[in-house]
Amino acid sequence: MRVGKIPGQVVRLAIVLIASLVVLLLVRARFVPESFGETGHYRADVVPAIAAQPIRYAGMQACAECHDDVAEVKASSYHRGLTCEGCHGAAADHVEDPVEATPAVPSGRESCLRCHEYLGARPTGFPQIIETIHNPMEPCAGCHDPHEPTPPAVPGECSACHRAIASTKSVSHHWSLDCETCHLTPQKHRENPRAHLPEKPVAREFCGRCHDRAAESAATVPRVDMADHGGRYPCWQCHYPHDPEGHS
């Protein structure tokens, strides 16, 4: 089966190889969609197919065209980043027929708690409540206008917003310390919390004011040698300041 100067075994292998390639090309022609690769590593036809699906959401601008008064209030509130349909549900049909299709109006506590129930992973200072403690059973809208959710009165205590921290601290060795012992807090923080953040300790020496061997604090306060205790780590690497002995 020699072809010219090509040995027979190579010819046989070449036949197998060519047959495999032909099979691959046939399979490719059968299975790869025609529009694959036109606009990227995917089937281009999928874009019009997705675009052809019925539209369910109208978008915030559509709501603002009729409800401009509500949109104006919301635009200057803490909820300015939220879309209307995030709470009221998909409303494209309402835009089409405002009388027949009316969007939902959440009335209980459940939908607010999706964002405002206490969760350790949420950012510090984000308004969070423990549902069973914060005015139980009361609908949120009784006190907070969802379009302008700033509390009706400026909170008097830190625990009004930082409930979880306050609860943790209350049963820790730091129970007797005021929040302001460690956090110098501008008065305006209570009115506009994010624009005026409280200060936090930044160095180990701050803890050393009470806990260093040379500190002038009560004799019952635990002491360490700040020079060699914990190496170069800040104290809060190991001791959570709101519960320094880790009871919670």
Add this chain to the structure above:
Amino acid sequence: MNPLYEHLESALQRVSGFIYPNEVELHWGLLVVIYPYITGLVAGAFILASLEKVFRVKEVEPTYRLAMLTALAFLIVAPLPLLAHLGHPERSFEIFLTPHFKSAMAMFGFVYAWYLMVVLLLEIWFEYRADLIAWRKQSRGLKKLLYWILSLGSKNTSPEAIAFDRKAVYAITLIGIPSAFLLHGYVGFIFGSIKANPWWSSVLMPIVFLFSAIVSGIALVLLLYYITSMVRRKTPDMPCLNKLATFLLIALIVDLSLETLDFIHRLYESEESIEILRRLIFSKLFLSLTIVQLLLGTIGPILMLAFARFSRLPDEMKRLVYFVAAALVQVGIFSTRWNVVIGGQLFSKSLRGLTYYKLELGGVEGLLFGVALLVLPFVILYVLVKVLPPWEDTRPSEST
């Protein structure tokens, strides 16, 4: 209670420190441990086989064909753990139809196909072609047909044709060595390039993988050669075993040096992850890394091989020591894969907490399925050895 919550509750009792919710459960389990272990055996067995063809190490000639068949048997099984882990194996051929050149994982199909089709199958075919023709002549019925198909109908056993086969084997082995490096270096590359994971992200990873592959491949062929000789009631060729032991010893020392270099480099760099890695090594991985991988799987075999190789032990004793050392190396290398794959997922990206991994008995990700996948290559090898006997003393072409 919802069974998912129940599962989460029991899982959360095993984690320590702070970990993100999506890190409690490991995504890559036993199957992903088996995958690099098996590809490593393939690459290692092939590199051992190439010693005889390219570097003319005559002593290891008796293991050449066995090593090639071993590489093939394990290569056939290599993608199965991945297919089982990912699910929907019937869709896997699509990566060949629409190749994605920017994705390392999507290119695996091509690396695999190249190695299987262009390197292993071709080399085995050229190596066995004359024998296949001879076996076809000696056989009848279905067996004759099988050998006819395997030889692709080839009939030419002239000295020129056989000389061409030898040249072809040499050329393919030359291509095969970088290909074997590519195959297993690729697996290391996948882990080494995950920059968000400090346990994996290291440029040394492909090299460390490669040398551990060579170690495991040599050890496996040594074990198989010893066991098959025992089963066939033949005395294993002692110069061959001695040479294998020497190569295994050298590969182990290089592997240990590279791992130590990687370790010292991490310690010296002392990045922010070093603290959690220290906790990982001393708690979750203490048994599998320090005891099994380092002491039992590396230092132990190095001492045993060095002692047996350069002492005046009787041959029977030497063989026994080699056998035990090679078996320990297998356990050690499996442990290495375990420590890389499982270890890399046991700590949180927050670098503040550790999670756990509990191997299940049943199911696709379970122990039994894993064991079945590890046994399967030996079953395939048994069939291959029956169809293509690799033994020197059963070569028909020698007599023709």
